[in-house]
Amino acid sequence: MTIQKARPSRRVWLPALFLGLFGAVLAARLVQLQVLQHEAYAAQARSELLGSSTIYARRGAILDRNGGVLATSVDTWDVYLNTRAWRTPETRAAVLEKVSAITRIPRADIETRLAASGAVETRIAIDLDFELGRQLIEADLPGVVLLPNTARVHPEGDLAAAVLGFTGLDNTGLAGIEAFYNDILQGKAGKAVYERDTLGDPIPYGQYVATEPVPGDDLVLTIDRYLQRLAEEMLAAAVKEHRASGGSIIVMDPSNGEILANATLPTVRFSTLEQDLESATEEKSPFKNIAVTDTYEPGSVMKVVTAAAAIDAGVVTPDTTYVDNGVVDVEGVLLKNWDDGVYGTQTMTGVLQHSINSGAVFMQQKLGTRLFQSYLDAFGFGKPTGIDLPGEASGFFRRPEDPGYSPVDVATQSFGQSISVTPVQMMQAIAACINGGNLITPHVVKARIRPDGSRVDVQPAVVRRVISQAASDAVRRMMGDVVTQDPDGWGRNPARYTAGGKSGTANIPVWGTYTDDQQIVSFMGFAPLENPRILVLVRLDQNRNLLTGTQAAGPIFARYVDEALRYLGVPPEKGTATAR
Amino acid sequence: MAAINHPLGGVRRPLGLPIPGFRINWGVAAAVAFLLFAALLPVLQNSFVTSQGFDVQASQRQQARLRSEISLLEADVARLTSQARIERRAQEIGLVKAGDPIYVTVQEPGPAPAKLPAEYLPPPAPQPAPADSWWKSLLRWRPW
Numbered sequence: 001m002t003i004q005k006a007r008p009s010r011r012v013w014l015p016a017l018f019l020g021l022f023g024a025v026l027a028a029r030l031v032q033l034q035v036l037q038h039e040a041y042a043a044q045a046r047s048e049l050l051g052s053s054t055i056y057a058r059r060g061a062i063l064d065r066n067g068g069v070l071a072t073s074v075d076t077w078d079v080y081l082n083t084r085a086w087r088t089p090e091t092r093a094a095v096l097e098k099v100s101a102i103t104r105i106p107r108a109d110i111e112t113r114l115a116a117s118g119a120v121e122t123r124i125a126i127d128l129d130f131e132l133g134r135q136l137i138e139a140d141l142p143g144v145v146l147l148p149n150t151a152r153v154h155p156e157g158d159l160a161a162a163v164l165g166f167t168g169l170d171n172t173g174l175a176g177i178e179a180f181y182n183d184i185l186q187g188k189a190g191k192a193v194y195e196r197d198t199l200g201d202p203i204p205y206g207q208y209v210a211t212e213p214v215p216g217d218d219l220v221l222t223i224d225r226y227l228q229r230l231a232e233e234m235l236a237a238a239v240k241e242h243r244a245s246g247g248s249i250i251v252m253d254p255s256n257g258e259i260l261a262n263a264t265l266p267t268v269r270f271s272t273l274e275q276d277l278e279s280a281t282e283e284k285s286p287f288k289n290i291a292v293t294d295t296y297e298p299g300s301v302m303k304v305v306t307a308a309a310a311i312d313a314g315v316v317t318p319d320t321t322y323v324d325n326g327v328v329d330v331e332g333v334l335l336k337n338w339d340d341g342v343y344g345t346q347t348m349t350g351v352l353q354h355s356i357n358s359g360a361v362f363m364q365q366k367l368g369t370r371l372f373q374s375y376l377d378a379f380g381f382g383k384p385t386g387i388d389l390p391g392e393a394s395g396f397f398r399r400p401e402d403p404g405y406s407p408v409d410v411a412t413q414s415f416g417q418s419i420s421v422t423p424v425q426m427m428q429a430i431a432a433c434i435n436g437g438n439l440i441t442p443h444v445v446k447a448r449i450r451p452d453g454s455r456v457d458v459q460p461a462v463v464r465r466v467i468s469q470a471a472s473d474a475v476r477r478m479m480g481d482v483v484t485q486d487p488d489g490w491g492r493n494p495a496r497y498t499a500g501g502k503s504g505t506a507n508i509p510v511w512g513t514y515t516d517d518q519q520i521v522s523f524m525g526f527a528p529l530e531n532p533r534i535l536v537l538v539r540l541d542q543n544r545n546l547l548t549g550t551q552a553a554g555p556i557f558a559r560y561v562d563e564a565l566r567y568l569g570v571p572p573e574k575g576t577a578t579a580r
Numbered sequence: 581m582a583a584i585n586h587p588l589g590g591v592r593r594p595l596g597l598p599i600p601g602f603r604i605n606w607g608v609a610a611a612v613a614f615l616l617f618a619a620l621l622p623v624l625q626n627s628f629v630t631s632q633g634f635d636v637q638a639s640q641r642q643q644a645r646l647r648s649e650i651s652l653l654e655a656d657v658a659r660l661t662s663q664a665r666i667e668r669r670a671q672e673i674g675l676v677k678a679g680d681p682i683y684v685t686v687q688e689p690g691p692a693p694a695k696l697p698a699e700y701l702p703p704p705a706p707q708p709a710p711a712d713s714w715w716k717s718l719l720r721w722r723p724w
Contacts, residue, residue: 058651069658075648130648148644155658229663496683572683 051196052210056150057187059171060216062164062178064225065260065446069155071164071178073171077133077146079103079125083114085143095141102135103128126169127151152178154270160228162267162289163221163259163389163444175268175287177219177444180390184448187216218449222258227251227564231263234556235538239265242552243544248291249560250423254431254526254535256460257440259387259424264290292385292392295420296539299506299549300338300355301430301524302416307348308433308475309375310363312467318349318474328358330411335361338505349478352502353485357415364414372410373399376419378466379429380439386461387424387442395421416504423537430524431535434476434500437467476500480529488574492554494527494561496572501525501557503549508542518542523553527561533570536560 033041061072081099086092100107103125110124126149128136133146152167165176173182190213231249239247251261268276268286276286288294310316326342328335337343337357343350351359364372376382376397384392397419398409412418421429424442432439441461448456467475479500482492489495492503501523508518522539526532538553538560545552566572659665 058647068661068663069654072651072655072658074651074655130652134645153655153659155655155662157662157664159663225663566681575683 049195050193052191052193055190055192055211055213056148056171057189057213058215059150059152059167059187060185060218060449062185063218063220064223064228065221065258066224067220068225070160070221070223070225071152071154073150074153075130076127076149076151077125077130077136078123078149079128079133079136080121080123080145080147081110081114082121082143082145084120091142095143098139098141099124099136099144102132102139104132121145156225156229158269158271159225159232160223160262161270162264162291163223163262165289165390166268166270166273166286176289176389177221180388181219181445185216185219187451188214190214215451217451219445220447220449220455222253222260222444222446223262224260226567227261228263230560230563230567231261234560235263235265238538238540238552238556242540242547244540245542246290247540248423248537249539249556250291250427250537251560251564252427252431252442252535254435254532255440257428257431257442258446258460259442259444260534262289262291262444266290288391289389291423292387292389293422295393295395295422296520296541297417297419297506297509298421298426299416299504299520299522300357300360301426301502301504301522301549302414302419303352303355303360304433304475304479304502304524305375305379305429306360306363306372306414307352307478308467308471309372309379310348310367311474312437312471313367313371313375315366316348316363318478319347321345321347322359322362324356324358326358328361328411330361331407333406333408335408335411349481352478352482355503360414361411364411369400369407369410372414373397375466376413378439378464379432380425380463381419381421381429385422385424385428385442386463388445392424393422395419395425416506423539426524427535427537430526432466432472434472434479434526434532434535436469437465437472439463439466476526476529476532479525483525486554489558492523492525492550492558494558494565495575496562497527497565497570498529498573499525499527499558499561500529500532501554503554505549517546519546521547521549521552523549523557525554525557525561527565528570528573533568534561534564536564 059073062070064070079099081095083092086095096107096110099105100110105125113124114122128146136144137146150171152171154161154164161176163176165178165180166174167178168174171186173179173185178185188211191211193210231251235247235249238244246265248264249261250259250263252259266284267289273286280286307316311318323345324337324343326337326340335357338355341354343354343356346354346356346359348359348363350356351363367375382395382397384394386392397413398405400410409418428439428442431442439462441463443458443460445458447458450456477500479502480498481500482503483499483501484493486493492501493499502525504520504522504524506520506522507515508520520539520541521543522537524535524537526535536557538556540552543552
């Protein structure tokens with residue numbers, strides 16, 4: 001018997017080849033999946049198995065200088081409804097009724113939101129009160145999902161809102177201190193990792209905290225809540241009385257740059273934040289603190305800086321005299337006094353007392369353009385002060401090398417025109433004039449308190465010495481002579497304390513020219529005279545009654561000084577009875 | 581085919597079951613017990629860990645709730661000590677805003693500070709012994 005050997009034919013080797021190739025492809029694919037891409041698929045498998053959730057860190061509180069709470073965080077809930085969890089209309093109705101009763105959201109509103117949302121899960125409440133959320137959890141309603149969140153609360157209401165700023169829905173600071181110190185306040189969120197079952201729910205014993213949350217630091221501000229409230233109340237009353245479009249009262253300790261109060265109008269309000277955000281314009285934005293973001297021409301307050309520079313340079317003394325003719329000719333341009341008055345022979349002290357423009361130009365011309373502008377640089381004009389608030393403007397003044405420069409520019413800069421400054425910049429400069437000559441960086445944060453309770457104080461930062469101690473003493477007394485033109489307790493002269501100051505009335509430049517019906521009036525003063533505890537700027541914008549800085553802002557300064565120094569425990573210097 | 585009716589050999593032989601007396605093989609028993617324990621151990625561990633896991637989760641939930649309550653209480657304290665609330669409460673109980681204070685400057689010196697009981701005072705600094713004059717110190721060198 002012979003076995004006939006099969007002849008290899010196409011019917012045999014073609015399928016064999018095909019199957020062999022198929023097997024090789026399969027083997028190659030397996031090698032690719034299980035060897036070459038092992039790590040990637042293993043990671044994917046782990047991610048399927050493991051879930052994670054964020055553990056929010058407590059956002060640090062913001063306190064006033066005495067420990068009064070201005071902003072703090074509380075736990076809240078965001079509430080979502082999952083419509084797929086409701087099998088029957090009866091279940092849906094019962095759940096919505098219960099949710100409405102607990103959250104106090106009208107059922108019609110919930111229905112509207114569900115109808116408007118095409119998603120499976122619809123958020124119906126943000127920052128629900130913690131206790132209400134607990135009630136909702138205990139009710140164990142199908143399709144109700146609660147996610148933890150935190151909300152900012154402000155126990156003092158709208159107090160210092162422009163300084164504090166606000167946070168967004170993700171608890172990130174968007175304005176003010178909340179934005180500037182966001183990294184410090186926010187802390188670091190933690191992470192919890194858990195194993196999931198087939199439905200994606202955490203397996204009870206499979207959870208562990210991968211990263212502990214690190215709470216944010218608390219911030220202690222230099223702001224004093226009483227002085228802030230006093231400033232806000234006085235500013236609101238003044239804006240109303242003088243029919244102004246806005247204004248500011250800023251209070252600083254001139255010896256160390258601490259901002260004690262910063263009241264501005266218009267300002268953001270926590271109570272109307274959503275409406276403020278919707279109606280925001282470039283001029284009126286809740287994100288702005290006009291004390292640092294907006295510039296203005298300071299007017300005659302600048303004469304103090306001019307006098308300080310001239311006395312420090314030794315080109316004049318407080319008693320140097322000159323003759324005022326009511327007008328000064330600069331390169332063919334006639335610069336007149338603010339009241340068109342002619343004051344005759346005057347000392348430099350008289351220049352400040354009567355706010356004589358020609359006297360300021362006299363001092364500037366004694367200094368010369370370069371030296372005068374080097375003093376402006378030294379006083380910090382044209383550069384941000386470095387205050388710890390966001391959006392600070394730098395201000396501007398024209399120099400000889402700038403296009404369009406005219407000698408008239410530097411002459412008018414001596415009495416506060418052709419120069420734009422922020423209110424805080426002006427305070428920093430005047431503080432240097434009266435504190436012995438040191439330019440100090442203004443700041444609003446006094447200390448940080450770490451989660452372990454340790455406190456890190458912020459030290460005052462002296463930028464440079466600008467003028468000598470002797471020049472500073474002289475300028476302080478000259479400013480005192482300005483205030484004492486009024487009797488005690490009348491006008492700009494406080495009833496209980498010695499003080500110094502200078503007013504400013506500046507027309508607002510519109511399209512390169514000045515109009516008489518739009519002005520910014522201000523008064524910058526300090527008290528007590530010999531050992532200044534507070535430096536106060538009172539500014540009113542576009543007061544429709546067109547009173548001057550002395551008339552409108554001066555009396556507010558005097559009243560504020562009497563109240564503030566009494567609160568600070570400074571013994572009164574005048575207006576007291578003497579008993580033996 | 582006679583062999584078909586051939587009876588099966590050995591069918592009638594008695595079965596030789598070895599039951600001379602029941603004896604426990606302790607080695608085998610120990611092995612079985614060990615195997616049983618080894619099989620049960622993961623179950624026991626799992627049960628224990630599950631129970632602990634529930635306890636831990638309950639504690640974590642309680643801790644989170646207590647933390648939340650602390651922050652709420654802190655916010656309440658802050659609200660109750662706010663200036664507006666203090667002013668409102670003061671008005672409710674009939675207080676009025678203080679008028680202008682009258683300051684009186686007296687020429688007499690202020691009262692002497694109140695004397696504290698001795699136990700609250702810092703201990704007096706030890707007084708150094710008065711130094712002997714130089715010639716008295718020479719006497720210390722005498723041999724008698």
